[in-house]
Amino acid sequence: MKRSWFFVPVLAGLLLGGSLVAQNKAVPTKIGYIDAEKVVQAYPTYKNIKDIQTQAQNELKPLQDKLTPLQAKIQSGSATAKDQQDYQVMLKAYQEAAKKWQDKSQAALKPITEAIDKVISTVAQQQGFAMIFDKKVAASSGLVVYADESLDLTEAVIKALPK
């Protein structure tokens, strides 16, 4: 009978230990990564961004085609005063057009990236990930030298995107 007392603390210890383990499980510790570019391109309204980019190219290309020969002329020192003036006017037009399209593209991209960020956090929480890296930044910065493929959440995030 006396012996049974020894079992009580052991049992309590086990129960306590068990509850601590259960608590630990709730804190996510996994680190995953995604190919953010791929996710953005998989977004249903991404074609709007591509349309904007195409329109921008269509408007900017002719301006660039006029600028390039003038620039060459100026560099070689054979530009007339009129050439110089044309160059300045055209450069201003080019920069303004480029800025206009950049703003448009950014405005269209913003709701997409915001929606994607939400999907990423949902997927991360569901699958118990504590932190998600951008694959490209992680690799090109030289920070991540090895990553297990099981941590790639790109496909899971793409599946969870709005249709």
Next chain:
Amino acid sequence: MAQNKSVPTEVGYVDSDLLLQAHPGFSKVKEIQGQAQAELNPLREQLQSLEAKSRAGNLSAKEQQDFQSLSKAYQDTLNRWQDKEDAVLGPITDQVNQAIAKTAQEQGFALVLDKRVAGTSGLVVYADASLDLTDAVVKAMPK
């Protein structure tokens, strides 16, 4: 649960510079670097003295020409040695990366960071020394 257990979760780090230097082929890289310096140093010294003269505004027409051709020679030499170094360093880097992947998989690490990038970028402000895989990777490298 059982499935989760097989998914690695630990994050480790390695000193990539040290790993490269520990590779048996790295002595060849150092040799190339030494040869490159030996060829580049005299060119650089000539360039520097001409550059100083040029800044003071007293370069003769001939010296200006020398400066141009010397700059080009320096750049060409530099590129040539750089290409040589890259050719030797490429396979070494591949093998080091393979050793990192092998060690990480064996020891259940999910992610391995470069210690220098993690530190100098200011991203990682604390890392337990037990996560340092450098020595284990050195052991896994080709002899």
